[in-house]
Amino acid sequence: MTIENGGNGKGGGRQGHWTMQDIADRAHVSPKTISRVINEEQGVSESTRERVLDIIKEVGYVPHTGARSMRGNRRDCVGLTVSAPMSEVPLTEDLFLRVFSQLYRVFGKQGTFVCFDLNPFASDPTGNYGRGLWEHRYSACVICGPLAEDDEVIHRVHEAGFPYLALSRLDTLPEVSYATVDYVEAARLSTEFLIKRGHSRIGMIQGFKGFHPTVERERGYEAAYKASGLEMDAGLLRPVNFGSEEIPDAVHAILSDPTVTAIIDTSGAEDAESLREGARRAGRTLSEDVELVAWTYTQDAVVSAEACAHVWLPVWEAAVQGISELHRWFHDEIEGPVTILLSPRLYETPGTEEISKARGLFDLT
Amino acid sequence: MTIENGGNGKGGGRQGHWTMQDIADRAHVSPKTISRVINEEQGVSESTRERVLDIIKEVGYVPHTGARSMRGNRRDCVGLTVSAPMSEVPLTEDLFLRVFSQLYRVFGKQGTFVCFDLNPFASDPTGNYGRGLWEHRYSACVICGPLAEDDEVIHRVHEAGFPYLALSRLDTLPEVSYATVDYVEAARLSTEFLIKRGHSRIGMIQGFKGFHPTVERERGYEAAYKASGLEMDAGLLRPVNFGSEEIPDAVHAILSDPTVTAIIDTSGAEDAESLREGARRAGRTLSEDVELVAWTYTQDAVVSAEACAHVWLPVWEAAVQGISELHRWFHDEIEGPVTILLSPRLYETPGTEEISKARGLFDLT
DNA sequence: CTGAAAGCGCTAACAG
């Protein structure tokens, strides 16, 4: 049996749509009283409150969030948005699952909605990825993906005062709220390690062409060279898009120069085969005439059995911690911004069993 | 440089918050003209339109969804909600990734928001999992998880006329919009197969205690017994909660009866070790003194090397197809409801390499 | 082509 609409007659076009006025009419009180009951405010007699609650339950009334959002700033939804088109910088399945799990644990479980803006670039090529905030769809958000050097949206988000968390940093906004890994240090560690092993011309496969993480890698690389007194050649750095098929080409290009005797894979693709393929095309063999340092997001994992060392970047761990902090900010338990910067760790390759290549979130068939 | 608020002075409490009126003031036109530009309506001169668009871009104005939602029913967000507490009926990682990927492909990619209500049971123990719709947070939704026999929410969603898709069916609402697998047929096939092999007392591990899928499994089991003329014993059916540790207990209990010579695992846990463990506790050995038929969600997979047959349930495939249909309904290309019912397929065990146990979405540490 | 007025459902502020 369906209960009919309270009969305001105007009905936003939809049947079975109850408003506060309808409930008020049924309960013979004013809308404000309903509002008080719903928001658990003082000043309603126990009997009225119960009567109202009964009616609300009976008809299944739920307040209209849109209308509510026009008055105050209720915090009942957190967003996740991407700062670059998914096609250019795909999320890996591993990172996404961790981020999603953590959003569930700290927000979803307690009834907060979690809203994804998966392609803010669809309608607006410049990608106003903060739109969910401006639209009042959510009142806090996680920003996944790398930030472009000239990103303006992040500045707006920062200034607007919403709780937010970027999973990257940005020079042009050093006070940004972030949870990430010290890529500068990771690059410095990797380069220093190879220099100490006697290499002087070291190639580097970077990730995220055109974005800030590339800058961080360069800075660490440069620092290690500077400290060693050796001369650095910027031509040995090659950005590639994550998840692209560009790795073999990049490795090939770098190793075609016979003076290059070592290479660092910072791409995060965790794709040993592409590295091998690139070396092969250049007529080189990893661990024989080229030494490799590979980056990974899994603790103590082996990306490539030929690598002489690996660097673990606890990106997932940073994201998980960051979301916890964001949650506390969301509930005004702390003030923003969040600043979590985990350190990378270099270790000599502990075994030969390689982990499988990182899978993009939408690689599934 | 930040541009200051247009100065309506009232400012919903937040700085840098632009309204249509602000844009109108700047452009020296009325708010309605701004509205026309935003909604790509006719009746604005090219020059005005451009001027307005420039201002909008300059200040980064985005219309307030809440306010918009109070008039029409724009469709710019799709929801996903769960019909049972996540703790009772966890989503597997596999299903979730497929559902999420498909939501991305058909909705997210084109700029539609995707909003998750991960625990409608947090604030309301009865679980009004349709709340996102009533709140006008989203205008269509996917309902994950099994439906309870006495579920009322699904009736309300159905009657409200929103596009929706349940990933289960329900007897009390046969016209529900669904995309799932024929569990009745899967149970019938499994039972018939074992009866034909000469078994007369067959145990069955069910899933989702207290929910409708259990009913469907019973129905198929019963149908096979009826067709064979054998007598059925309802005591051999044991529901377990998915993902729980109850499987060994249930197997043990069933196999403690020495007249039981076969067992069907319909739980979907894909957990060979738990089945073995249960048999062991009952002093039995799979494939020696008990025959097993195991259900799986992966095509041609081997859940247990000891099984004499497997039944593949294309649940993921149904969900993916269903979301495509939901998308067409969302855009009024078709009328609802969606009715996708894929058939299970029984195959004799093709190999011995077992797939790994299904992982819950939030099992990650 | 453009604007004025009314009102969506709710809540803050102020009266009783």
Place this chain on the structure above:
DNA sequence: CTGTTAGCGCTTTCAG
């Protein structure tokens, strides 16, 4: 303890 009024930012309707 309860009600009245006004107004959030937008879109619909009707008038220019």
